[in-house]
Amino acid sequence: MTHDLTADPGRDPRLANGWLHTARFLTTAPQLEHLPALEVPEIAFVGRSNAGKSTAINTLTQQKRLAFASKTPGRTQSINLFSLGKQGATDAVLADLPGYGYAAVPREAKIRWQRVMANYLLTRPNLVAVVLLVDPRLGLTELDEALLEAIRPRVEQGLKFLLLLTKADKLTRTEANKALSIAKLQSAGGEARLFSALKKQGLDEVAMLLWRWTHEAAGPAVSDE
Ligand SMILES: Nc1nc2c(ncn2[C@@H]2O[C@H](COP(=O)(O)OP(=O)(O)O)[C@@H](O)[C@H]2O)c(=O)[nH]1
Numbered sequence: 001m002t003h004d005l006t007a008d009p010g011r012d013p014r015l016a017n018g019w020l021h022t023a024r025f026l027t028t029a030p031q032l033e034h035l036p037a038l039e040v041p042e043i044a045f046v047g048r049s050n051a052g053k054s055t056a057i058n059t060l061t062q063q064k065r066l067a068f069a070s071k072t073p074g075r076t077q078s079i080n081l082f083s084l085g086k087q088g089a090t091d092a093v094l095a096d097l098p099g100y101g102y103a104a105v106p107r108e109a110k111i112r113w114q115r116v117m118a119n120y121l122l123t124r125p126n127l128v129a130v131v132l133l134v135d136p137r138l139g140l141t142e143l144d145e146a147l148l149e150a151i152r153p154r155v156e157q158g159l160k161f162l163l164l165l166t167k168a169d170k171l172t173r174t175e176a177n178k179a180l181s182i183a184k185l186q187s188a189g190g191e192a193r194l195f196s197a198l199k200k201q202g203l204d205e206v207a208m209l210l211w212r213w214t215h216e217a218a219g220p221a222v223s224d225e
């Protein structure tokens, strides 16, 4: 078998999808404080309950139940990490953070959770990118806004950010274009994309983006010269 030295998963969707397909469970932490320290680049998936986060992770990794897609929102409170890369050569991890904003969660718990999440997003050393999943029919909720506000300084310093508009199949073309324009303005200098697990829309683009973000010239965007 010959190897194409120009093969680049950052530009070739087939390779990028193959890379995501290697995803396997690494560990679960009951709280963010219990996450293991890791060297490899980490991408966090965040969003309110029912935004479509589990479905998006399962679709992107082409695995049926990697992230448990629940009909009962607000259930999963632990953080799950998934390894990417060939066995024995993990080159990135996905962090599936608990959905927030579920109505039945007591206010106290919500506030506590918000603090812990912000803390993770601001201090996790190997975090290179954040994917915020939003149902465009609802738009950014108060908690989404708070999260965006919290990470904005880190985005300005080079943290990659993607506002992913889920369930795009539920929108007409006009609605989708409008939602995307608004999302681009809201993305705090990051990216915005339409995504549909049902119609397999946006998968290739997101897969290549995630590869590039975890493999291209890492290091601080702000130099201290
Ligand atoms: N039509 C449609 N429904 C979706 C899509 N993605 C997720 N859903 C539905 O939205 C609900 C919440 O999805 P889930 O992945 O469990 O959301 P999570 O709470 O953010 O993990 C489920 O009923 C999914 O079937 C999509 O791309 N299109």
Ligand SMILES: [Mg+2]
Pocket: 053, 054, 055, 068, 069, 070, 076, 099
């Ligand atoms: Mg879920």
